[in-house]
Amino acid sequence: MAQPPPIEPVSGTIVPRFAGAATFCRLPELRDVPYCDVAILGVPFDAGTSYRPGARFGPQAIRQASRHLRTNFHPAYDTEPFRTLQVADAGDVACNPYNIEEAIGQIEAAAGEVLERAPALVSLGGDHTIAVPLLRAVNRVAGRVALVHFDAHLDTWDTYFGAPYTHGTPFRRAAEENLFDDAASMHVGIRGPLYSRDDLERDAELGFKVVHCDELQSHGVDHVVERIRARVGEQPLYLSIDIDVLDPAHAPGTGTPEIAGLTSRELVNIVRGLQGLNLVGADIVEVAPAYDHAEITSLAAATIAFEMVNLVACRA
Numbered sequence: 314m315a316q317p318p319p320i321e322p323v324s325g326t327i328v329p330r331f332a333g334a335a336t337f338c339r340l341p342e343l344r345d346v347p348y349c350d351v352a353i354l355g356v357p358f359d360a361g362t363s364y365r366p367g368a369r370f371g372p373q374a375i376r377q378a379s380r381h382l383r384t385n386f387h388p389a390y391d392t393e394p395f396r397t398l399q400v401a402d403a404g405d406v407a408c409n410p411y412n413i414e415e416a417i418g419q420i421e422a423a424a425g426e427v428l429e430r431a432p433a434l435v436s437l438g439g440d441h442t443i444a445v446p447l448l449r450a451v452n453r454v455a456g457r458v459a460l461v462h463f464d465a466h467l468d469t470w471d472t473y474f475g476a477p478y479t480h481g482t483p484f485r486r487a488a489e490e491n492l493f494d495d496a497a498s499m500h501v502g503i504r505g506p507l508y509s510r511d512d513l514e515r516d517a518e519l520g521f522k523v524v525h526c527d528e529l530q531s532h533g534v535d536h537v538v539e540r541i542r543a544r545v546g547e548q549p550l551y552l553s554i555d556i557d558v559l560d561p562a563h564a565p566g567t568g569t570p571e572i573a574g575l576t577s578r579e580l581v582n583i584v585r586g587l588q589g590l591n592l593v594g595a596d597i598v599e600v601a602p603a604y605d606h607a608e609i610t611s612l613a614a615a616t617i618a619f620e621m622v623n624l625v626a627c628r629a
């Protein structure tokens with residue numbers, strides 16, 4: 314039996330974009346669709362933050378900002394993503410705000426359930442702690458992924474105040490659990506001072522390559538895109554995007570801002586350069602709306618999440 318066409322969001326030319334469903338891009342909910350190609354999952358967890366808290370309110374802020382997007386046709390990809398793919402909002406993970414380990418289990422289980430229905434998952438954080446359970450869930454269906462991590466910070470520290478699971482440590486835990494292919498993984502956008510002279514060395518021991526922000530400044534977007542594409546190849550790709558990779562002028566609403574970062578145009582253009590790669594999972598994390606102004610940060614995050622859907626649509 315032929316698959317029915319996707320259930321699309323109501324067009325913004327029929328119902329104004331400020332009205333209608335409160336889901337991501339006003340999409341249908343996962344429970345209301347007969348099948349799903351890409352699921353959007355909110356992960357409102359921020360008990361792993363080391364400085365400003367508040368990313369628990371990220372998913373709803375990103376959904377609210379996503380109303381503004383015109384989603385019928387994307388000229389940069391030549392796609393009609395919600396017409397060629399069934400995309401649906403899977404709601405939020407109910408995670409314990411007082412117990413990090415329990416929350417991690419809940420996130421892993423919820424992401425696993427969604428991945429039983431949808432082959433690709435785009436998660437909205439939440440702080441960066443959530444990357445560990447998300448990578449575990451993606452790993453079970455896609456194997457060891459190529460991990461491309463956009464962030465001002467390495468996020469490969471060992472512990473904070475004795476805690477192993479925090480928003481500064483997810484990729485050390487993920488490396489210990491062998492969740493990504495260390496020969497195909499990299500950080501992009503790293504900058505700023507570090508806790509210790511050894512931080513970069515310890516990070517390199519995990520196999521990561523680093524595109525420092527200065528390299529982007531000196532060599533440009535196309536060069537960075539080439540480096541990523543050469544490293545990832547045809548492997549299943551997981552993109553983890555900490556919104557603080559953007560300069561605070563482009564993303565003030567975040568927990569640990571770091572000046573001299575990417576512009577939103579640079580980030581969007583790098584993502585667009587990844588067309589054709591085999592994206593299986595993504596997260597956009599660290600949007601903390603209490604520090605945002607005029608939805609600058611949440612609109613950037615919503616747009617990036619939509620770009621991710623278009624990357625999947627390119628291969629459909």
Ligand SMILES: [Mn+2]
Nearest residue numbers: 441464468555
């Ligand atoms: Mn991070």
